[in-house]
Amino acid sequence: MNGERFKTSKGPGTPRGVKLRRLRRDKWLYILLIPGLLYFLIFKYVPMWGVLLAFKDYQPFVGFWNSPWVGFEHFRVFFQNPDFYMLLRNTLILSLYNLVFFFPAPIILAILLNEIRRSFYKRAIQTMLYVPHFISMVIVASLTYVLLTTEGGVINELLYAFTGRKIEFLSDPDWFRPLIIIQTIWKESGWGTIIFLAALAGVDMEQYEAAIVDGANRWRQIWHITLPAIRSTIVILLILRMGSILDNGFEQIFLMMNALNREVAEVFDTYVYTLGITQGAFSYSTAVGLFKSVIGVILVVGTNWLAKKFGESGLY
Structure with a gap:
């Protein structure tokens, strides 16, 4: 019996045999997978040893x-630093604005x-919405400066012509966060629609036709058909977004920050750059990044757990 069991464990009909046949059948697919695996191994996992800097001088x-x-x-030292609460507050407020x-x-x-419904207009509008994504943030910051500066800025000149006064958009701390959110929405909203449009492409059009027969207007169709169709996609992207809640993007903040709005503009990303690159505090900045x-x-795992509690599939 033991000998028969040993032989059948390697037979062609066993799970192991099926796996070997699939491996031989799809060997070229696995070979094509090697460059991607090497990329993540070399550039993502091997550099993780660098986090040991956070525990060294x-x-x-x-x-x-x-x-x-x-x-x-x-x-x-970082948690006892008075700047910690300022950095945490600025980062969380900007992240909250982004979420909302x-x-x-x-x-x-x-x-x-x-x-x-007309594909020509739809493609034309999509193209116009995608274009800002490919514009460098340096160009976006330059355009913002040209439009809002008090020294000849187009918007400020119009305000002065109609109201007789100018607004310090670029130096007033109260305007910093709204400007960052407006830039982000203008630059990335169109590109972000790609995933949701792909999810909507899989919706059966018969559902809309049945809703029309039942007397549902456009708003009812959106509420009962469109939104449920992309609900799982929204949840997954929200989970991923929570993972970068403390990551506001270095380039945009750095370009828009100046001495007058630094109290609301300084976030973890710019703080790490200032200490790690300009001051050479490599270990300390690594600790902040870690x-x-x-x-x-923690936020990704917690949000995924909550999503499953509410009946969504989550990430895993």
């Missing part, structure tokens, strides 16, 4: 391995585009 002339081990000292104003924007645009990553993982 890294000194370039001594080297990575010979630098003294300090444990959680950098984290203690930017995250729904691609969804709304995708629904509106889905309601356009803190961001750990919080991101």
Whole structure:
């Protein structure tokens, strides 16, 4: 019996045999997978050893391995730093603004585009919405400066002509966050519609026809057919978005920040750049970056757990 069991465990009809046949049949697909695996291995997983800098007092002339081990000292200094609460507040407020104003924007645009029946107009509008995504943030910041500066800015000149006064858009701290959100919505909303339009493409048109027969207007069709069709996509993107809640993007903030609005503009990304690159505090800035990553993982896992509690599939 033991001999028969040993033979049948490797037979062609066993799970192991089926896996071997599939492996031989799809060998070229697995070979094509190798470059992608190497990319993630070399550029994503191997650099993870760099997080050890957060637990060392890294000194370039001594080297990575010979630098003294300090444990959680950098984290203690960071949490006791008065700037920590300012950075946390600024980062969370900007992330909250993004969730409230930017995250729904691609969804709304995708629904509106889905309601356009003439393909020519739909493609033309989609193209116009996609173009800002390919514009460098440096160009976006330059356009913002040209439009809003008090020294000849187009909008400020119009305001002065009608009201007799100008607004310090670029230096007033109260205007910094609205400008960042407006830039983000204008630049990325159109590109974000791609995923939602792809999800809407799979909706059976007979559902809309049946809703029309039942007397449902456009708003009812959107509420009962369109939104449920992309609900799972919205949940997944929301989970992924929560993972980057402390990541507001360095380039945009850095370009729009100046000495007058720094109190509301300084976030973790710019703080890491200032300490790590300009001041050479490599270990301390690595600790700040690791803190961001750990919080991101916790938020992703927690949001995924909540999504499953509410009956969604989640990420895993």
